[in-house]
Amino acid sequence: MSENKTLYIVDGSSYIFRAFYAIRSLSTAAGFPTNAIYGFTQMLMRLLRDENPEYIAMTFDVSDVDVPNFRKVLYDDYKANRSAMPDELREQMPYFSKVVEALHIPIKTQVGVEADDVIATLTRQARAEGFEVCIVSADKDLMQLLADEVRMLDTMRDKTYTPEEVQERFNVTPDKVKYVLALAGDSSDNIPGVPGIGEVTGGRLIEEFGDLENLLANIDKVSGKKRKENLENFADQARLSLELVTLRDDCDVEFQPEDLVLSKPNFAELDALFTELEFGSPLRDVRKWMEAKGWLEPEPEKPKKAKKAKKKPSDQLDFFSSAAGANSAAAEQNDHTNSGKNYRAIRSVEAFEEVLAKLAEVDRFAFDLETTSLNPLDAQICGMSFAWQPNDAVYIPCAHSYEGVGEQLDLDYILEKLRPFLESEDAKKVVGQHLKYEWLVLQKYDIDLRAILYDTMLMSYLLDPSSNKHGMDAMAMQWLNYQTISYEDVAGKGKSQVTFDKVHLDAAVPYGAEDADITLMLCNLLEPMLIEAGLKEIHDTLEVPLTRVLAIMEAEGIQIDPEMLGVLSVEFDQELGELQDQIDELSGGPTNPNSPKQLREVLFERLGLPVKKRTKTGPSTAASVLEELSELHELPALILEYRSFSKLKGTYVDALPLLIREDTGRIHTSFNQAVAATGRLSSSNPNLQNIPMRTARGRQIRKAFVPAPGYQLLVADYSQIELRIVAHMSQDPLLLDAYKRGADIHRLTASQIFDVDFEEVTSAQRGAGKTINFGVLYGMGARRLAASLRISQGEATQYIDNYFERYAGVSAFFDKLVADATHSGYAETMFGRKRQIADMGTLGRREQAFAERVAINTPIQGSAADIIKFAMVNLQAKIEAEELPMRMLLQVHDELVFEVEDAFVDAAKTIVREAMEGVCELDVPLLVDLGCGDNWLDAK
């Protein structure tokens, strides 16, 4: 970094478009789209906060009917293939300059030219005055402006472009980029270029000939007949393209440094504007930033809101929310009685009351919501369907909105009438598919879906947990040989897909009704199978109750500190830059350490290092290989280092802050209940079950997971739950005794396999004992053990033999698990969860070995999963029954994370310990380690 003053020039127009397309949907409660304004504002705030510019200018493309764009004059088809601006964006246009003006960022524009030309002009002028320039954009056309004192920053990707990087991409220095662009053309701006020449070829030609005219004068020296021809035929087109891509740095804008100083924004104006746009978090960001700059008095701490605002059911229930021109004769027009099915719309109070009467009468009914979003936290209900006998179902539209939709019942009215059926714990009748989704949506409408009788997704999962086809469509095909109407058929696909509220009832009714109909039929079919397999109890007492617990946890979310991660991101970025330089140096050329393909070329061909392992596509560059190779050369260690930073940055540090929700200020994972074959949960979007823990650097990420103000994080993990389960299930005397005495199990194992006294075990031996204890759970072989302990395979074999000799009960137990699985065809947990295993004994060596490991691992891993799931259900019940000031937030296989009110932490520890340790009675104690703190790392 230099001492010079830096002028930041923002390419506003390009950010408007990128923001619009990057953020799929965002609008105010009233439905006014705000996605582009939001993205644009976030970009600006990030720039102001991270770069802290003193001098700044914003540019926009402006048009004026009286002053034609000079490029358009040169070339009538310039940007002719651009589609018209979408209406949702057009509506947002007036707001960008409002945001910029309120922030007091000077705007520089000129009609007749483009923002890029203004940027070029300002850049030239600023450099003349001794300024450095940072162009905030990602437009490749602007790369021609880069120089030692001019860089380009893409804030959306957090990437800085230097002249060196431009050279790498185009093979020429920035000042010659325009020639390459002129040859290559640009389809998005409709710049023709020369056919058959792209960036790569163009770059090579300009590298050789220096500029366009010299190239055209020496066409005879160009290789390739067709290429020569094209250059000759399209020479003028190339010259025209050059004029179009060359930026004009002689625009009529005045550069007065004092005009471009960023001054104190008008907070009142920003407050009003962001409030209008419903931008809670940007407003907080502005406030924080202005406080940090000393431009604003810190706001007095506000007490946290008691509970998120629940939608209050309206006192006055309107029967009809929309009376848009439909008469009552048309009200029930969307019946679909073809192909023996009776699918119909419910659009009148009378018809709805008949449905209610039916729901009261039957002992089960299928229920399904149609909404505007796959993400339940964003979803708004459009309608719902019910079915209580096969081939007979109703769809109740309540928020479809398109021209001429006709009468619909009012959502609040229906929900109030349905509340007893959905919430009743005494008369559970609701059958559904993946009802966690419905719970999460209904929760926003203040309905607590507790009346679940069956969830077909969970039934299917319990019947065959290895399958990954628990979706309704796949199940309908598998069990009913029935092809369901696809979502794309009714809502369209790709760009033209619409939300369900825009779907015409002629399509929505059969689609929605079918969902309920099929769900009910599937339930009726799967129920006897579930009972027959002995899985009904685990469905009723474990999985179904757990669904609601998971939903509560997902809705709650967890707070993260984006600023802390921002700091890490910058640090990691610097490390990555330095490592990249060293790697390029040692590789003898630019090398992407994230590209296995490039690494193969460098390591095994250029440097001739030995191949240790192969993947399907060639020599492996996995970490274990690079570790071995690091003895022979310095490069592999640098690559490992690079990869570890890159992984942490890409997967966690940069990704997590983007997932903070505007409305809750927190991140919300999904806990998947029908994915893992052993019965474990999984977590996705984001996966919060693989947040780094192993390395010191990775652990820093955990510090960014924080409790709400006034709360602490409480972490409870089961101590060695899987090994304790082995002890219990195997009844191995040595293990049972050790756990009953509370002995150090890794030390014990070390003393057994190394045949030394318990007291004499060294810490290295204990470490080996730990590795073996864990390895045994997965069926680790000698080769793997040898690799991880860095010993010979012979020694590893000896240790494993010793293990099973000393823990003879474990050995016999494993043999029995394999025998049982061979006999029954499945592996089973302590609580009767089953996982099918392919016909053992008829398999090839490889498959047989795998099946045996599955037969051993599944009962262990699966029983642990069952245990913690039971504990979660019990704990949540207690939290609610006693209204404890604590919330369950996360589950990480053997660990639960809670948010607990400060004053209640000690009491909570006791409650959690008792619930988790007492969840079931084993022949060894089940112990829980507890910790608390102001972040996830300190709490562990």
Next chain:
DNA sequence: CTCGCCACGTAC
């Protein structure tokens, strides 16, 4: 440009 597969790396 978008999609899907591969290799890789993170967790328990």
Next chain:
DNA sequence: GACGTACGTGGCGAGT
């Protein structure tokens, strides 16, 4: 022949 269960990312080739 390789240690069980997951999920996400970047690279890259094949489709557009």
